Amino acid sequence: MKLGHPLHRHEEVSSTNDLAKALAAEGAPEGTTVVANTQTAGRGRRGRVWMSPAGNLYLSVLLRPAIAPVEAPPLAPAMGLAVAQAIEEVAPVAATIKWPNDVLVNDRKVAGILVESMVAGAKLSAAIVGIGVNVGSELPAEIADIATTLSREAVRNVRREEVLEALLASMSRVYARFAAAGFADLAEEWSDRDHLAGRTVTIDTGRDKVEGIARGVTAAGALRVETAAGLREVTTGEVS
Ligand code: BT5
Numbered sequence: 394m395k396l397g398h399p400l401h402r403h404e405e406v407s408s409t410n411d412l413a414k415a416l417a418a419e420g421a422p423e424g425t426t427v428v429a430n431t432q433t434a435g436r437g438r439r440g441r442v443w444m445s446p447a448g449n450l451y452l453s454v455l456l457r458p459a460i461a462p463v464e465a466p467p468l469a470p471a472m473g474l475a476v477a478q479a480i481e482e483v484a485p486v487a488a489t490i491k492w493p494n495d496v497l498v499n500d501r502k503v504a505g506i507l508v509e510s511m512v513a514g515a516k517l518s519a520a521i522v523g524i525g526v527n528v529g530s531e532l533p534a535e536i537a538d539i540a541t542t543l544s545r546e547a548v549r550n551v552r553r554e555e556v557l558e559a560l561l562a563s564m565s566r567v568y569a570r571f572a573a574a575g576f577a578d579l580a581e582e583w584s585d586r587d588h589l590a591g592r593t594v595t596i597d598t599g600r601d602k603v604e605g606i607a608r609g610v611t612a613a614g615a616l617r618v619e620t621a622a623g624l625r626e627v628t629t630g631e632v633s
Contacts, residue, residue, distance in 0.1 A: 394423065394424060394565060394568060394569055394572070395424065395561075395565050396423075396424045396426060396454050396456075396561050396564050396565045396568065397424065397426045397454070397561035397565075398424050398425075398426070399421075399422075399424075399425055399426070400426050400428065401416070401425070401426065401427045401428070402428050402429075403427065403428070403429045403430070404429070404430050404431070405429060405430065405431050405432070405433065405447075406427070406429040406432055406433070406451075407432065407433050407434040408432055408434050408435055408436055408523070409427040409428065409429050409432065409451050409452055409453040409523060410436070410453045410507060410509055410521050410523040411434075412427045412453065413425065413426075413427045413453035413454070413455050413521045413523070414509065414511065414519075414521055416455060417455050417511055417518070417519040417521065418511070421455055422455075422457075423455060423456055423457040424454070424455065424456075425454070425455040426452060426453065426454045426455070426561070427452065427453045428450070428451065428452045428557065429445075429451045429452075430447050430448065430451075431445050431446065431447040431448075431449075431451070432445035432451050433445075435451060435525060436507065437505055437507060438494070438507055438631075439631070443505060443507075443525050444532065444533050444535070444536055445525065446530040446531065446532070446533065447530060448528065448529060448530040448553065449525065449526060449527050449528045449529070449530050449542075449553070450524070450525070450526040450528050450553050450556050450557055450560070451523075451524075451525050452523070452524055452557065452560070453521050453522065453523040453524070454521075454522045454524075454561075454564060455519055455520075455521060456468070456519065456520045456521075456522060456568065457518070457519050457520075458517065458520060458568075458571070458572060459572070460517055461515070461516070461517060462510055462512050462515075462516070462517045464517075465508065465510045465517055465520055466493070466614060466615075466628050466629050467571075467575070467576035467613060467614025467615075468508050468520055468522065468571070469493045469494045469506050469508045470490065470492060470493050470494070470576065470583060470610065470614045471567055471568075471571045471576055471579055471583075471614065472494075472506050472508065472522050472524065472564060472567065472568075473490040473492075473493070473494055473495070473496055473506055473583075474490065474567055474579055474582060474583050474586070475560070475563040475564040475566070475567040475568075476488070476490075476496045476504050476506065476524060476526070476560065476563075477489070477490050477496050477586050478563040478567070479556065479559040479560040479562070479563040479564075480496065480498065480503065480504070480526075480543065480556075480559075482559045482563070483543070483547075483551055483555050483556055483559050484498075484543050484546060484547035484549075484551055485547060486498045486499070486543075486546045486547060487586075488503070488586065489586045489587070489588035490583060490586045490587065490588055491588040491589055491632065492587070492588075492589055492607070492610060492616045492632065493614075493616070493629065493630075493632075494506040494507070494508075495588075497588055498541055498543070498546045499541065499546060500588075501539060501540055501541035502527075502536075502539055502540045502541070503526065503527050503540070503541050503542065503543060503546070504524060504525060504526040504527065505524070505525050506522065506523065506524050507522075507523040507524075508520055508521065508522050508523070509521045509523065522564070524560070526543070526556055526560070527540060527541065527542040527543065528542060528543050528544060528551055528552075528553050528556055529542050529543065529544035529545075529550060529551055529553075530542065543556065567579065575612075575613075576610075576612065576613060576614035577612035577613070580610055580611070580612050580614070583610055584609050584610060587607075587609055587610065589607035589616070589632065590607055590608070590609055591606065591607065591608075592606065592607050593605070593606055593607075594606070594607045594618065594632050594633070595632070595633050596616065596618065596627050596630040596631065596632050596633075597630055597631040597633070598627055598629065598630040599629070599630065603618050603620060603625050603627055603630070604618075604620060604621075605618040605619045605620035605621070605625070606618065606619045608624070611626055613626075613628075614628075615627055615628045616630075616632075
């Protein structure tokens with residue numbers, strides 16, 4: 394499966410995920426991709442804002458994996474691996490992945506991933522993988538301390554198009570492996586880039602707060618946390 398076909402390019406959109414969702418609802422095929430130069434309502438998880446100044450990369454890829462909705466969570470870390478690989482192809486940097494969905498360079502966020510599932514009955518009809526990569530635009534002051542751009546880290550002018558090309562290729566490779574063998578096939582490579590391993594974390598799962606030391610990911614893409622009460626596996630949540 395070569396993702397990125399058909400490719401819909403826009404100068405400005407509300408959110409590429411919204412356009413991809415609308416295309417999915419109209420029956421667009423797997424691989425359909427929406428790219429924009431800027432977003433007026435870019436979003437992260439849980440209603441957070443994704444700052445989207447012009448010139449960075451904002452894209453959404455429509456996937457139609459043959460999995461149940463409960464099997465969708467590992468798609469985010471899987472795509473995180475694809476983003477990290479693409480970044481390392483275009484820039485001489487080491488990219489780490491902060492479970493479940495952040496990609497960091499030198500401890501600062503350079504890319505974020507938002508996977509939104511579309512469900513029809515008991516089935517997953519589509520998964521929209523939205524990715525924002527800070528390529529080279531000046532970042533807003535609010536995130537200056539926590540975020541960075543590829544051009545800054547690479548100390549050269551990285552082009553949007555080269556990132557897009559590398560990203561669509563790495564996503565295609567990773568997705569093919571995910572579809573064939575699940576996250577298990579990616580877990581080892583993911584672990585090589587695990588930003589949280591060995592760190593003390595607090596995870597808000599929505600139901601409770603899990604505190605402990607991050608001990609890597611499971612074959613199912615869950616985060617393993619060593620707590621005072623023993624090992625816990627967290628499928629989704631917010632890490633702080
Ligand atoms: C994410 O959310 O990291 C997922 C971001 C996904 C963005 C893409 S862009 C294309 C597609 N269309 C959309 O509308 N969204 C997707 P989350 O883990 O909730 O992180 C959000 C937090 O990251 C914010 O609260 C800020 O602290 C920080 N942030 C916001 N904009 C940022 C940026 N440009 N670079 C780095 N960090 C940012």
